[in-house]
Amino acid sequence: MKSRIQVWAAGAVLALAAASVQAQGYPNRPVRLIVPFAPGGFTDVVARILGQKMSQSLGQQFVVENKAGAGSTIGSDLVAKAPPDGYTLLMVSSTHVISPWIYKSLPYDPIKSFTVVGKLVDSPYVLLVHPKVPAKNVQEFIALAKSRPEEIHYASSGNGSAQHLMGGMFVAMTGAPLKHVPYKGSSGAATDLVAGVVESSFAGVPNALAQVPQGRLKALAVTTGKRAPQLPDVPTLQEAGVAGYDASVWLALLAPAGTPPEIVAKLNTEIAKLMNAPDTKKALFDAGVEPSPSSPEEMTTYMTQELTRWGKVVKDAGIKLE
Known part of the structure; x- marks a missing residue:
């Protein structure tokens, strides 16, 4: 032994x-x-x-x-x-x-x-909307979605992605009946958002930085409890009235x-x-x-x-x- x-x-x-x-x-x-x-x-x-x-x-x-x-x-x-x-x-x-x-x-x-x-x-995600969406802030966006049930869509990089969950949590916490549209990657989702095929998306900060300053998209809020340093003028969802929303990727x-x-x-x-x-x-x-x-x-x-x-x-x- x-x-x-x-x-x-x-x-x-x-x-x-x-x-x-x-x-x-x-x-x-x-x-x-x-x-x-x-x-x-x-x-x-x-x-x-x-x-x-x-x-x-x-x-x-x-x-x-x-x-x-x-x-x-x-x-x-x-x-x-x-x-x-x-x-x-x-x-x-x-x-x-x-x-x-x-x-x-x-x-x-x-x-x-x-x-x-x-x-x-x-990093936070950013609630982005196409300029054709007649909402200047989060509360107007929620009201718009409720007035047009399932006519307002949000794009994500795919089923089960962080983008999908960020949107799902927003829907659950606000009652805004957004319709999920999954893509095979965030690039496809971003392309169709800029083209106006879909109305909104919870996207990464780089997507916001590439499109918002040029006016191709509007940034309504970020998902974290504090503002993104790259987007200091964009409020958090909590600041925009969605109490308790705090999520990062x-x-x-x-x-x-x-x-x-x-x-x-x-x-x-x-x-x-x-x-x-x-x-x-x-x-x-x-x-x-x-x-x-x-x-x-x-x-x-x-x-x-x-x-x-x-x-x-x-x-x-x-x-x-x-």
């Missing part, structure tokens, strides 16, 4: 030593950074900023790959089943903890199937479950350093987000809380796949 214990202990020591050596040499080949959304969207923009900075600082290419579909679950499943060696990473948004409540069954667990590297950024970096802690720590440390660099801060500000790096442990706890929170939103708003 003693010899077996000694053999097991020796094996454990060797495994730890191997993991330490692996982390010291990491990365020694290109790293895949999977974005489970279409190109051009909120998550994709931040992934490309981070990928470029990580490539420069760690001396290996962080290659962004878009694997869109099924409310981010296709790309997430790919990473959940990838080798836990740090060479396949996943950038997720709030959608990651929304999808389990939208889809009847997932081939992975949103928490247990992954190792959290850390939180990256936070966040991005986090995940790896497959079982990824060596040394590699996770190295990535987390590097990300925190990059997020505090002035040039990265400016690039992220221009992209409409604020850096909010965290430890793996803090983000794991936060994701678990968000899973519960958005589950309640889905239930209260009666949101289902369409």
Whole structure:
């Protein structure tokens, strides 16, 4: 029995030593950074900023790959089943903890199937409307929607997306009977909003910055409890009379479950350093987000809380796949 214990202990020591050596040499080949959304969207923009900075600082290419579909679950499943060696990473948004409540069954667990590297950024969404909509503020928009039941539409990047849930929560809290129109990505939703095919959308700050100053869209409110620094004149939904509405979209970096802690720590440390660099801060500000790096442990706890929170939103708003 003693010899077996000694053999097991020796094996454990060797495994730890191997993991330490692996982390010291990491990365020694290109790293895949999977974005489970279409190109051009909120998550994709931040992934490309981070990928470029990580490539420069760690001396290996962080290659962004878009694997869109099924409310981010296709790309997430790919990473959940990838080798836990740090060479396949996943950038997720709030959608990651929304999808389990939208889809009847997932081939992975949103928490247990992954190792959290850390939180990256936070951002509000913006309630945008087409100029043809005769509403100058949120209360007028709510009144208009109630006077024209289900004639006013809101576009999203797809069923179960954060955009979908932001709109669903607005409908549930205000009683405004907006009709949801899901697209296959935020770019398509934004294009049809600008064209006037749909009347409104809860979209990322970058979409607002690209369209509002030119008068192509109107920004009525932001979804967070505080105003967006990029849009200081746009009120929060709470300021606009929707009491208790406070929701942000966040991005986090995940790896497959079982990824060596040394590699996770190295990535987390590097990300925190990059997020505090002035040039990265400016690039992220221009992209409409604020850096909010965290430890793996803090983000794991936060994701678990968000899973519960958005589950309640889905239930209260009666949101289902369409």
